[in-house]
Amino acid sequence: MKQDEAEKEMRMNRTAKKTDRVAKMRKVGMRMKATMRSGAGAGLLIASLILLTGQMALGQGGGFTTPLHVGVLESIVDEKGDILFGNPWTQPGDLVQLLKCNTGVILPPSPDGTPNPNNEVIYETAIGCLAPWVEESGIFGMSISGTERPTSGRIFVRVFNNPTASAACFYGDSQTFDIDGNKEFIVELDATDIPLHTGDPDNDGLIDSWEMSYGSDTSNPDTDEDGMIDGHEVRAHTDLLDPDSLLQVARIRRGSGTDAIVSWDAVSGVVYQVEATIGNPGDHASYSNVGSQVAASGSESEVTVSGGLSGPTRTYRVRLVEE
Numbered sequence: 453m454k455q456d457e458a459e460k461e462m463r464m465n466r467t468a469k470k471t472d473r474v475a476k477m478r479k480v481g482m483r484m485k486a487t488m489r490s491g492a493g494a495g496l497l498i499a500s501l502i503l504l505t506g507q508m509a510l511g512q513g514g515g516f517t518t519p520l521h522v523g524v525l526e527s528i529v530d531e532k533g534d535i536l537f538g539n540p541w542t543q544p545g546d547l548v549q550l551l552k553c554n555t556g557v558i559l560p561p562s563p564d565g566t567p568n569p570n571n572e573v574i575y576e577t578a579i580g581c582l583a584p585w586v587e588e589s590g591i592f593g594m595s596i597s598g599t600e601r602p603t604s605g606r607i608f609v610r611v612f613n614n615p616t617a618s619a620a621c622f623y624g625d626s627q628t629f630d631i632d633g634n635k636e637f638i639v640e641l642d643a644t645d646i647p648l649h650t651g652d653p654d655n656d657g658l659i660d661s662w663e664m665s666y667g668s669d670t671s672n673p674d675t676d677e678d679g680m681i682d683g684h685e686v687r688a689h690t691d692l693l694d695p696d697s698l699l700q701v702a703r704i705r706r707g708s709g710t711d712a713i714v715s716w717d718a719v720s721g722v723v724y725q726v727e728a729t730i731g732n733p734g735d736h737a738s739y740s741n742v743g744s745q746v747a748a749s750g751s752e753s754e755v756t757v758s759g760g761l762s763g764p765t766r767t768y769r770v771r772l773v774e775e
Contacts, residue, residue, distance in 0.1 A: 519597035521636040522550060522609065523582065527590030529643045530613045531622045531665055535590035536644065537615075538579030544615040545579035546644075548592050553606045553628050563648050565617025567610070574602055578615065606630050607637070613644040613665075621648055621664035657683020668692050688772050689719040701770055702752075712760025716770045718748035723773040726755045733767045745773055 528536050538545015551571045559568035567573055575596050582593030592611075596602075608628045612620035624644040629637045647661035656673035658666075668675040668682050675682055678695040691697035700716065707713045714726055724746045727739035743755050760766065 518634045519595045520601050520631070521593070521595055522639065523593035523636070524591055524609075524639040524641060526642075528579070528611055528624070528641055529590060531643065531645045531647075531662075533643075535588050536579045536611070536613065537588065538581070538590075538592070539588060540580055542580070545581070545592075547612040547615055547617055547620070548577045548579060548581075548594075549573050549610045549612075549617075550575040550577075550594060550596070551608055551610055552602075553608050556606060556628065558608055558625050558628065560646075561610070561617070561623065561648065565612060565620055565623070565648065571608075574607065575600055579611070602631055604631050609637075609639045609641060611641060611644050620644075621661040622646060623648060654682075656681040658686060662686070666692060687774065689722050699770065699772060701768055704768065706761060707756050710759050710762040712757045713754055714742075714757060714760075714768050714770075715752060715754035718746075718751060718753040720748050720750055723747045724753060725771045725773050726757075726768060727771055728757070728760075728766045728768050730764045730766055733769075737767070739769065739771075742768070 530536055536546045549567070551567055551573050553571060555570055557570070559571055561567050561571075575594060577592055577594050579590060579592050582595065606628050609626040611624050611626075613622045614620035617623075622644045623646050624641050625646070626639045626641040647659055649660035649664065652659050654669075654671050654673045658668070660670045663670045663682065666682075666686070673681045673683075676685075676691075676693050676695040676697075678698045680688075680690070680698040680700075682692045685692035685698065688699040690699055697717075701714060702717050703713075703715045705713050705715075716724070718724065726742040726746070728742045729737040729739045731737075742757055746753050746755060757768075
């Protein structure tokens with residue numbers, strides 16, 4: 453009788469302890485849910501990292517091989533120095549390709565972006581994929597697993613300045629990388645500054661890749677019809693799409709006494725030199741410098757020519773000073 457009562461008491465104690473443990477677990481679970489709700493972003497990030505590192509595949513010899521991780525740590529810019537387009541929530545961003553380079557030589561693509569047969573495309577992604585959640589980061593990441601994952605050979609990354617290769621006008625290539633087990637590939641690539649279209653059929657001093665980049669007419673040497681060809685407008689930092697934006701002497705007015713003031717529309721930061729010749733300029737006129745070089749600090753610059761309104765007739769011009 454005493455033994456039955458003892459066993460009954462032990463069962464009751466075990467039941468009470470179990471009930472207490474369940475209650476405690478429920479409290480912990482509620483606290484975890486509350487924490488996840490208050491820090492949902494962090495919870496999702498941790499979950500995604502766990503999933504990412506947890507995706508492992510059997511490699512040769514029965515061992516485990518992690519996905520091939522490829523990424524860039526610094527923002528990539530385009531031919532004009534602007535950060536490439538693409539972010540995690542607006543896709544597609546600018547095109548990113550992973551290609552083979554088993555011969556050790558990176559060969560240029562065709563003008564439409566098609567890779568050389570010796571540089572076969574392994575994988576494609578876009579700027580902004582697996583990147584920080586910011587509007588424009590210029591960064592990408594890849595995690596390649598399964599049958600798509602190369603296990604040996606030499607590879608490199610190619611990035612275009614457009615979401616599609618056929619619409620791109622510039623690209624950039626990274627260094628090559630020898631696949632070595634689970635070693636990650638940290639890409640070194642600063643800019644997409646290699647032109648795809650190097651011809652200049654309209655002979656304006658601007659290759660077609662730059663014409664496409666600026667939006668000018670590849671078949672018209674003077675897109676805005678202002679008398680200044682497109683290539684010269686780019687050199688002068690004027691707008692080749694605006695007929696009112698060009699390099700020319702805009703005004704000559706009287707200064708103090710016989711001084712002349714020569715002024716022109718300028719671009720801030722650009723350096724100019726005023727020059728003059730006596731009489732009819734002609735095709736073989738000899739110009740000489742008037743005063744010192746002028747570094748523009750605003751939209752208009754001027755030079756005072758001492759005695760410029762006296763003596764023989766002069767013709768003035770403004771020359772762009774290039775490095």
